[in-house]
Amino acid sequence: MSFAGKTVLVSGSTTGIGEACARVFAASGATVMVSGRNEPRGRAVVAGIVAAGGRAEFAGADLRVPGACESLVATTLERLGGLDVLVNNAGILYTADALQTSDEQWLETMAVNVNAVFYLSRAAVRHMRAAGGGAIVNIASEWGLNGEVNHVAYCASKGAVIQITRCMALDHARDGIRVNSVCPGEIHTRMVDDILAQQGGEPAERLRSLAAGIPMRRLAAPAEVAWCVHFLASGRASYVTGANLPVDGGNDATAGPYP
Numbered sequence: 001m002s003f004a005g006k007t008v009l010v011s012g013s014t015t016g017i018g019e020a021c022a023r024v025f026a027a028s029g030a031t032v033m034v035s036g037r038n039e040p041r042g043r044a045v046v047a048g049i050v051a052a053g054g055r056a057e058f059a060g061a062d063l064r065v066p067g068a069c070e071s072l073v074a075t076t077l078e079r080l081g082g083l084d085v086l087v088n089n090a091g092i093l094y095t096a097d098a099l100q101t102s103d104e105q106w107l108e109t110m111a112v113n114v115n116a117v118f119y120l121s122r123a124a125v126r127h128m129r130a131a132g133g134g135a136i137v138n139i140a141s142e143w144g145l146n147g148e149v150n151h152v153a154y155c156a157s158k159g160a161v162i163q164i165t166r167c168m169a170l171d172h173a174r175d176g177i178r179v180n181s182v183c184p185g186e187i188h189t190r191m192v193d194d195i196l197a198q199q200g201g202e203p204a205e206r207l208r209s210l211a212a213g214i215p216m217r218r219l220a221a222p223a224e225v226a227w228c229v230h231f232l233a234s235g236r237a238s239y240v241t242g243a244n245l246p247v248d249g250g251n252d253a254t255a256g257p258y259p
């Protein structure tokens with residue numbers, strides 16, 4: 001499905017799933033605003049897109065900073081001339097139970113994973129409503145649907161993302177704005193590598209044992225999430241709003257450990 005003439009903002013798109021989203025939208029003809037904190041990395045993503053014949057720009061943003069989300073949307077509108085699709089991808093994760101989670105970790109998790117999703121979406125909806133419509137896709141997590149040991153702040157934050165999705169979908173259905181989420185399972189990015197590193201042991205062996213517990217017996221590549229985001233943002237999903245799409249190799253289909 002072509003996104004020619006459309007403008008797309010992806011938060012946290014200097015790495016991982018966000019970078020993959022930026023690449024698939026650009027490959028479909030969209031002009032993409034790549035954003036994040038790491039400017040050299042962001043400029044490298046833009047250069048890769050441009051080298052492949054696509055259109056992209058970079059805007060720096062630390063979404064924890066008050067006002068940064070509103071500024072990022074304003075910058076996107078100013079530099080790209082519109083905002084048809086917002087992908088709320090930026091996210092952080094601390095591995096800790098409640099007693100180990102500091103106030104700072106809790107508040108930072110909520111600032112990036114919840115507040116930024118809300119502030120970016122609210123700013124985007126102001127524009128989209130006036131423009132006659134748009135699409136928002138939030139990157140939640142299978143850990144927003146189910147609990148996970150030692151990840152209370154992250155799981156709570158991703159559960160909130162799913163509820164933001166549902167409520168904003170209902171509130172803005174009549175404005176022509178669709179709001180959906182994807183719930184990735186185990187996607188091979190820096191985030192998963194960091195979790196495995198904290199567990200210690202041989203990383204390759206950790207990866208193998210993680211994959212062994214997934215029905216499809218493998219982790220996903222970031223692009224496998226990005227194409228689902230692309231679908232939900234596209235006209236092919238014109239009657240889909242308020243939905244959460246698990247992209248998890250079958251994890252959410254089972255109630256217990258997969259044999």
Ligand code: NAD
Pocket residue numbers: 011012013014015016017018035036037061062063064089090091092112139140141142183184185186187188189190191192
């Ligand atoms: P990642 O660490 O590569 O990507 C996270 C991105 O968010 C990075 O680019 C990071 O710089 C950005 N970010 C973090 N804090 C930010 C801030 N304050 N301001 C601006 N940007 C900030 O990991 P990923 O796996 O690609 O994660 C992308 C999204 O997917 C996250 O929301 C994550 O929770 C979600 N997710 C990932 C998995 C997985 O298995 N990898 C599973 C479920 C959900």
